[in-house]
Amino acid sequence: MAPLPAFKRSRVAPSAVVICLLGIGGLSAVVAAPSVPASVVREAAPAPDPAAEQHTLAQLAHEAADQRVAQIVESARAEESRQRAAQEAAAQQAAAQQAQRQAAAQAQAAHTQPAQVAAAPPAAVPPAPAPAQPPSAFIPVVGAGGQASVDACQGPVRFTPVTVSISIAEHDLCGGWNRMSWIQPGTKVTVQGYGTFTASARMVVPKGAGEGVLGGFAGGYPPIFLQTCIPGTSQMLLIALR
Structure with missing residues (x-):
């Protein structure tokens, strides 16, 4: 096969190229961009402020x-x-x-209750309290005799030297004060071997006083009386019983 002929450089002058280009440009219709009115042109928006947005x-x-x-x-x-x-x-x-x-x-x-309810019986009146009984005392008598019998301190003794009345005597130190001192008028007193009496009066006399002081009791000489010494003194307590 015969070889292709070598490419030949164009010998057209540069001026012709320019004319050609100009001629093409003259024949071509170039559409110009429309003009923007000045009133439409606006300024660019300002950049945002991060601090304000935060x-x-x-x-x-x-x-x-x-x-x-x-x-x-x-x-x-x-x-x-x-x-x-x-x-x-x-x-x-x-x-x-x-x-x-x-x-x-x-x-x-209301349905179950009887039509008429019987009247309740009156409450029982409590019995009246029994009248208070007077206090009572019991005086034992261990014997009879004179001063020696009283000094024996064996208990109350009928003191025989007193003859106008029956004297029941006991030394205070032998228990006579505790046994007799609390007895007040109105107290029932039972004297062993002599009967029951009521205390009628109290009298304080000097130790060794004669029998005549017994006549000072209200009502005169009592048929029986109690006799004891008052501790720490030179006096005696006599209690008439009737």
Whole structure:
């Protein structure tokens, strides 16, 4: 095969190329962009401020939190009101049920109660307390004799030197004071071997006084009397018995 002929460089002059290009440009219709009125032209928007945006976001978050808290408080108040209303309703219902039960019980009691109830017998009057009994005393008599019998300190003795009345004597140190000193007028006194008497009067006389002092008792000489010394003194206590 015969080789292809070598590519030959164009010999067209550069001026021709320019003319060609100019000629093409002259024949081509180039559409020009429409002009923008000056009133439409605006300035570019300013760049955003990060600090201002952060403040705005924080304020919005704070307002949202306040709204949430207000909603929670309002919800809690509504729930409290609901519970209080429920409690009041339950209390009213319980009171109504209690009233119904009481009315039913009263109706049942009225139905079962006899038409006429017999009058209850009057309460028994408690018996009057027994009159207080006067105190009483018992005086034992161990014997009779003079000063030696009294000094023997064996108990009360009929003191025979006294003849105008019966004297029952005992030293205070031998028990006579404790046995006789408490006896007051009105006391019932039983003297062993002599009977029961009532104390009528008390008299204090000096030790060694004569029998005549017995006449100073109200009513005169008593038929019997008790005699003992008063401890720590030089006196005697006499108690008339009648």
